[in-house]
Amino acid sequence: MTFKVLISDPLSEDGIQPLREADNIEVDVDTKLSADELAEKIDQYDALLVRSQTKVTRDIISNAKQLKIIGRAGVGVDNIDLSAATEYGIIVVNAPDGNTNSAAEHTVAMLMSLSRKIPQAYAALQNGKWDRKSHVGVELKGKTLGVIGMGRIGEEVATRAKGQRMQVIAYDPFLTKERADKLGVDFGSVEDVIKAADFITVHTPLIKETKHMIDKHAFAKMKDGVRIINCARGGIIDEDALFDAIESGKVAGAALDVFEEEPATDHRLLELPQVIATPHLGASTVEAQENVAIDVSHDVVRYLTEDVARNPVNLPSVPKEVMSKIEPYFHLSEKLGTFLTHVTKGVIEEINIYYSGDLIDLEVAPLTRNTIKGLLKRHLGDHVNDVNASYLAEKRGVQVNENKSSSTKGFTNLLTVEVKTKEGTRTVSGTLLNGLGPRIVKVDSYSVDVIPEGYLVFVSHNDRPGVIGKVGSAFAENDINIAAMQVGRSNVGGDAIMMLTVDKYLTDEQLEQLEQVEEINTVTAIEL
Numbered sequence: 371m372t373f374k375v376l377i378s379d380p381l382s383e384d385g386i387q388p389l390r391e392a393d394n395i396e397v398d399v400d401t402k403l404s405a406d407e408l409a410e411k412i413d414q415y416d417a418l419l420v421r422s423q424t425k426v427t428r429d430i431i432s433n434a435k436q437l438k439i440i441g442r443a444g445v446g447v448d449n450i451d452l453s454a455a456t457e458y459g460i461i462v463v464n465a466p467d468g469n470t471n472s473a474a475e476h477t478v479a480m481l482m483s484l485s486r487k488i489p490q491a492y493a494a495l496q497n498g499k500w501d502r503k504s505h506v507g508v509e510l511k512g513k514t515l516g517v518i519g520m521g522r523i524g525e526e527v528a529t530r531a532k533g534q535r536m537q538v539i540a541y542d543p544f545l546t547k548e549r550a551d552k553l554g555v556d557f558g559s560v561e562d563v564i565k566a567a568d569f570i571t572v573h574t575p576l577i578k579e580t581k582h583m584i585d586k587h588a589f590a591k592m593k594d595g596v597r598i599i600n601c602a603r604g605g606i607i608d609e610d611a612l613f614d615a616i617e618s619g620k621v622a623g624a625a626l627d628v629f630e631e632e633p634a635t636d637h638r639l640l641e642l643p644q645v646i647a648t649p650h651l652g653a654s655t656v657e658a659q660e661n662v663a664i665d666v667s668h669d670v671v672r673y674l675t676e677d678v679a680r681n682p683v684n685l686p687s688v689p690k691e692v693m694s695k696i697e698p699y700f701h702l703s704e705k706l707g708t709f710l711t712h713v714t715k716g717v718i719e720e721i722n723i724y725y726s727g728d729l730i731d732l733e734v735a736p737l738t739r740n741t742i743k744g745l746l747k748r749h750l751g752d753h754v755n756d757v758n759a760s761y762l763a764e765k766r767g768v769q770v771n772e773n774k775s776s777s778t779k780g781f782t783n784l785l786t787v788e789v790k791t792k793e794g795t796r797t798v799s800g801t802l803l804n805g806l807g808p809r810i811v812k813v814d815s816y817s818v819d820v821i822p823e824g825y826l827v828f829v830s831h832n833d834r835p836g837v838i839g840k841v842g843s844a845f846a847e848n849d850i851n852i853a854a855m856q857v858g859r860s861n862v863g864g865d866a867i868m869m870l871t872v873d874k875y876l877t878d879e880q881l882e883q884l885e886q887v888e889e890i891n892t893v894t895a896i897e898l
């Protein structure tokens with residue numbers, strides 16, 4: 371099978387070598403497509419790679435009939451409609467580490483340019499003005515830098531600012547005292563930071579909580595003559611409030627690499643002499659562009675060929691060590707879900723998944739997603755995958771509960787899936803037998819030992835002498851070859867079940883014939 375990859379923004383040619391070198395991947399580069407052209411063309415592709423220029427909208431995603439992965443060569447994924455991608459089962463991956471250094475260096479460059487008015491002085495000189503009076507700067511040494519967002523870039527900036535002998539005070543919801551002490555920075559609330567700082571730099575993602583977090587109220591609390599830097603995302607700082615704060619003299623200057631609307635060629639902030647700006651250049655170095663393209667290309671190859679991604683954005687990433695431990699249970703979890711879709715009557719309202727034995731200490735969320743996938747796929751089709759399984763269940767009002775239970779019923783590991791509908795509850799348990807692979811070991815209260823593979827027939831019947839022979843004959847009369855058979859009963863003469871492994875999926879006619887046997891209540895054909 372050959373996968374087709376479209377690259378719709380300029381990416382480093384050296385960086386995309388992993389894609390070019392993959393045997394089964396064909397790469398098209400087209401960086402001039404309009405949104406409409408992309409929406410029209412996208413249905414031929416298995417993967418789309420972008421930088422920040424292409425807006426991957428719901429419209430484009432809904433046309434992407436075979437798209438499996440969107441790769442963002444960079445950190446911020448705000449140019450991709452993540453909820454649409456999740457809904458359509460498309461994984462989004464980014465390259466979070468490759469441009470950290472460049473973005474941090476750019477921030478420091480902006481900090482120094484801002485403090486010494488280098489861009490303004492250069493522009494004046496180009497216009498023939500030897501003006502030394504208007505371009506008096508301030509030193510960084512001894513000043514306080516406020517860092518909001520101490521992730522990868524924020525931390526690098528803080529460390530470098532200390533090299534300039536600045537004091538650093540930082541806020542991040544995940545910044546612990548231990549980490550702050552280790553980095554040699556003070557920490558406090560957003561308010562503490564903005565009140566204490568002479569320079570403020572933001573390094574958060576643009577999300578609901580950070581949109582306009584620096585607004586007119588925040589500016590009012592700052593020191594007079596504060597200077598602001600934004601090399602993260604336009605919109606973290608309210609641009610109108612910044613404009614007013616500069617005009618009023620509260621803010622002495624601002625250095626902006628990013629804007630709420632980009633490209634921002636005609637922005638009123640750019641008319642202010644206190645503002646210096648670059649056109650979103652934080653990651654624009656040879657090194658960063660090569661790094662992010664390499665990282666994202668590797669992830670696209672990995673996902674298309676092995677179904678694993680290192681930097682997924684709309685799916686929690688599972689560390690390799692965890693993955694290697696849970697991987698053997700993947701097959702079992704999906705098969706248990708699929709088994710239940712065959713034997714469950716009515717609309718699923720609740721799914722309870724119980725993990726016990728060896729499974730109790732593992733991170734089982736990926737197995738839960740896989741079980742849900744098994745439960746939904748038969749009815750919703752092949753577009754159900756790990757990315758959208760939980761979303762689709764939630765959308766349908768299905769409550770999913772993940773439980774860890776100490777009851778192993780004698781197995782070293784046991785995975786039990788219970789499904790509730792208005793018509794009742796059905797339960798199936800499976801285990802991974804050492805050296806023998808996956809087994810279904812219980813259906814409702816009946817113990818069985820069945821390999822969850824191929825074609826099965828689930829028969830519920832009354833426990834009477836001779837019934838097994840009758841069922842055997844009925845199968846023979848219907849030309850159905852039985853490869854294996856398991857029986858289980860609740861009590862002598864009571865309800866009983868049979869699980870048979872057969873060679874073919876039973877037709878409706880065959881099922882009707884089998885149900886003619888007096889002792890048989892229901893016969894269900896199962897394909898796992």
Ligand SMILES: NC(=O)C1=CN([C@@H]2O[C@H](COP(=O)(O)OP(=O)(O)OC[C@H]3O[C@@H](n4cnc5c(N)ncnc54)[C@H](O)[C@@H]3O)[C@@H](O)[C@H]2O)C=CC1
Pocket residue numbers: 444445446447466469470473518519520521522523524541542543544573574575576579580601602603627628650651652653654
């Ligand atoms: N200008 C450019 O070309 C570039 C811009 N960026 C942008 O820089 C930003 C930071 O990137 P990274 O450091 O790689 O991301 P990161 O994910 O490592 O760090 C973001 C940090 O922000 C923190 N945060 C989230 N909400 C917050 C809040 N309300 N207040 C304070 N902190 C909050 C998070 O806890 C996290 O530690 C992103 O917006 C990214 O898109 C990244 C690379 C290049």
Ligand SMILES: O=C(O)CCC(=O)C(=O)O
Pocket residue numbers: 421422443444445446447469650651652653654
């Ligand atoms: O140069 C780019 O692609 C933008 C980089 C960026 O903003 C990011 O990685 O978040």
